[in-house]
Amino acid sequence: GAVVSQHPSWVICKSGTSVKIECRSLDFQATTMFWYRQFPKQSLMLMATSNEGSKATYEQGVEKDKFLINHASLTLSTLTVTSAHPEDSSFYICSVRGGNEQYFGPGTRLTVT
Amino acid sequence: DAKTTQPPSMDCAEGRAANLPCNHSTISGNEYVYWYRQIHSQGPQYIIHGLKNNETNEMASLIITEDRKSSTLILPHATLRDTAVYYCIVRVDNGNQFYFGTGTSLTVIP
Numbered sequence: 001g002a003v004v005s006q007h008p009s010w011v012i013c014k015s016g017t018s019v020k021i022e023c024r025s026l027d028f029q030a031t032t033m034f035w036y037r038q039f040p041k042q043s044l045m046l047m048a049t050s051n052e053g054s055k056a057t058y059e060q061g062v063e064k065d066k067f068l069i070n071h072a073s074l075t076l077s078t079l080t081v082t083s084a085h086p087e088d089s090s091f092y093i094c095s096v097r098g099g100n101e102q103y104f105g106p107g108t109r110l111t112v113t
Numbered sequence: 114d115a116k117t118t119q120p121p122s123m124d125c126a127e128g129r130a131a132n133l134p135c136n137h138s139t140i141s142g143n144e145y146v147y148w149y150r151q152i153h154s155q156g157p158q159y160i161i162h163g164l165k166n167n168e169t170n171e172m173a174s175l176i177i178t179e180d181r182k183s184s185t186l187i188l189p190h191a192t193l194r195d196t197a198v199y200y201c202i203v204r205v206d207n208g209n210q211f212y213f214g215t216g217t218s219l220t221v222i223p
Contacts (some may be wrong), residue, residue: 044213093156102211104156
């Protein structure tokens with residue numbers, strides 16, 4: 001299956017700052033990537049679908065101006081959390097669509113102080 | 114939205130088979146059943162998927178009832194490393210998004 005990496009694996013930032021999370025497909029060209037968020041002891045919640053060369057599609061209730069997604073190449077998608085607040089602290093996970101399956105990255109732990 | 118229901122937690126003795134049930138009573142004819150698992154603080158890992166026939170791979174077996182309204186994931190010889198949250202997901206094959214339900218937290222006991 002596809003190998004997916006995320007960077008950074010964890011980040012701490014101050015309230016009001018912006019944080020960028022990278023998702024890379026290391027051995028697979030991905031036209032579609034997905035971003036999920038997971039709060040402690042909860043399931044994964046799909047945030048948005050990232051499409052290479054076009055605008056991302058956001059799930060209902062996800063603020064597109066706050067969570068900026070860029071999918072500029074077939075191997076890289078980025079999620080920028082703008083003006084982060086403590087309630088944005090979460091585990092952010094990306095995935096790559098490969099055929100009938102999805103391959104998930106290891107996740108990025110964001111803590112906003 | 115998730116279309117599956119699973120028990121919130123289960124225990125299994127090490128070396129025994131772990132049988133994880135999933136109900137998907139509203140599954141459509143073209144929707145597959147997928148199973149993923151998530152070990153603490155990691156990304157989900159693909160296990161197996163199927164449409165209507167039983168499936169087996171090196172990790173697990175998937176048993177789907179004839180009416181396709183429920184399925185069971187079987188880990189034949191559970192080990193401590195199988196302790197994880199197991200998610201059952203239904204999705205149109207070659208579709209896009211996966212919507213995760215609440216999953217089953219499996220604890221393998223020594």
